[in-house]
Amino acid sequence: MTGLRAKQKADRNRRILEAAASLFREVGYDSARIEDIAERAEVSVGTFYNYYENKGDILVATVSMEVEEVLESGKAIVENPPPTTLEALQVLIDQYFDHSLVYLSKEMWRTAMATSIQQPESPFSRRYTELDGRLCDQVSMLVQKLQLRGAVMPGIDAVAVGQMVFNNLNMMFLEFVKDEAMTLETLKERVARQNRPLAVLISSPKIQ
Amino acid sequence: MTGLRAKQKADRNRRILEAAASLFREVGYDSARIEDIAERAEVSVGTFYNYYENKGDILVATVSMEVEEVLESGKAIVENPPPTTLEALQVLIDQYFDHSLVYLSKEMWRTAMATSIQQPESPFSRRYTELDGRLCDQVSMLVQKLQLRGAVMPGIDAVAVGQMVFNNLNMMFLEFVKDEAMTLETLKERVARQNRPLAVLISSPKIQ
DNA sequence: CTTAAAAAATGAACTCATTCAATCTTTTTT
DNA sequence: AAAAAAGATTGAATGAGTTCATTTTTTAAG
Numbered sequence A, B: 001m002t003g004l005r006a007k008q009k010a011d012r013n014r015r016i017l018e019a020a021a022s023l024f025r026e027v028g029y030d031s032a033r034i035e036d037i038a039e040r041a042e043v044s045v046g047t048f049y050n051y052y053e054n055k056g057d058i059l060v061a062t063v064s065m066e067v068e069e070v071l072e073s074g075k076a077i078v079e080n081p082p083p084t085t086l087e088a089l090q091v092l093i094d095q096y097f098d099h100s101l102v103y104l105s106k107e108m109w110r111t112a113m114a115t116s117i118q119q120p121e122s123p124f125s126r127r128y129t130e131l132d133g134r135l136c137d138q139v140s141m142l143v144q145k146l147q148l149r150g151a152v153m154p155g156i157d158a159v160a161v162g163q164m165v166f167n168n169l170n171m172m173f174l175e176f177v178k179d180e181a182m183t184l185e186t187l188k189e190r191v192a193r194q195n196r197p198l199a200v201l202i203s204s205p206k207i208q
Numbered sequence C: 001c002t003t004a005a006a007a008a009a010t011g012a013a014c015t016c017a018t019t020c021a022a023t024c025t026t027t028t029t030t
Numbered sequence D: 001a002a003a004a005a006a007g008a009t010t011g012a013a014t015g016a017g018t019t020c021a022t023t024t025t026t027t028a029a030g
Helices: A004-027 A035-039 A045-051 A054-080 A084-099 A108-116 A124-147 A158-178 A186-201 B006-026 B034-039 B045-051 B054-078 B084-099 B106-118 B123-149 B157-177 B184-202
Strands: none
Touching: A004 A035, A004 A045, A004 A054, A004 B184, A035 A045, A035 A054, A045 B106, A054 A084, A054 A108, A054 A124, A084 A124, A084 B123, A108 A158, A108 B157, A124 A158, A158 A186, A158 B034, A158 B106, A158 B157, A158 B184, A186 B157, A186 B184, B006 B034, B006 B045, B034 B045, B054 B084, B054 B106, B054 B123, B084 B123, B084 B157, B084 B184, B106 B123, B106 B157, B123 B157, B157 B184
């Protein structure tokens, strides 16, 4: 078994993904036609559909790569967070937000989110959802870390708090990408305001 | 000015909306073609597009009717909520969830949400966003009411807390509609667990 | 080495959402 | 009441995403 078939498959998959990602960046999601993506990847339109269920799918795949990077960069913060609860949460969240528009436009985010909602059973949507779950876990882990350090009161359900913080920032991010006029700064400020009450309440009195 | 034109317009609008809503319920969103909706409403395809910008738009319009009802039924709870914070939040939220699948299937919710994300500038997406905002306000108002009553500690930012609770339940609802297997009961339990830490922390000690 | 079976690629054909120039209807003006 | 203007309707044409029967390539068996 030489694996020639597997090698060709992986190569085609990479070419299609790269072709799509570059075209999306150049002309935007809507203007990039499957025919164009297929041509740049040097495959036929039919082959494109052998690798991705539909157009939205390949965008979700692109976004997934981006989220992987964000997860990686968040790891460092969770391992060695700032002392106070509010600060620690904010540093992690700002990191997420700052990363979000490096490779992707708001339009691309909108389409990716919409696709992953509309076709939750497609493989790449599952992957996107799974990555979302890992981001959520990362926030929960930060809260747990702070609890171990004594910055967060014992007895608090760190996982529940982490999920709530994550769900909140996720919705705020959604509002952000829906509004072309909103700046990253505005987003950060709003999330900071919303986190403050919870962060203060769960913090140990002596640290506060 | 007889208003004949205005009357015909309102009538056509109603016919299109009813035709679409019934077709969506019968065959699902994707299988309902614009041509079929137009035929049932006894207008041409072109006329459909004079009333709605695109297919997603009319689904969002259907959802809007549903959310208006939910808002209305929530009003009573906000005006006279149960005594404890946790209970009050849960009763309002459960009310929202119980209402959610009366007229709409999970598939319809997914498509509506996806549309409102993907085309945030279209009139009906704006409407959806506005309704979301009103739901969020309703939760905030509940927290404020509880604060006035003394159930929630003074000094807490009721609006920020309300927004966080709403964003959390909204994300949980999104997860719910993405997962055909998840039941309403599971959804309610999960949200209840997530709300507990916050609800306990913001409650006045004597009430708790 | 030949042959059979399995896997993958292909692109013309198909489906539907969307558009728009022509037509018809209602309202306003003279 | 007739003519002009404004407002709406219409459905054939358009175009992009998606499908699928056929062909080609790769692997396994004899």
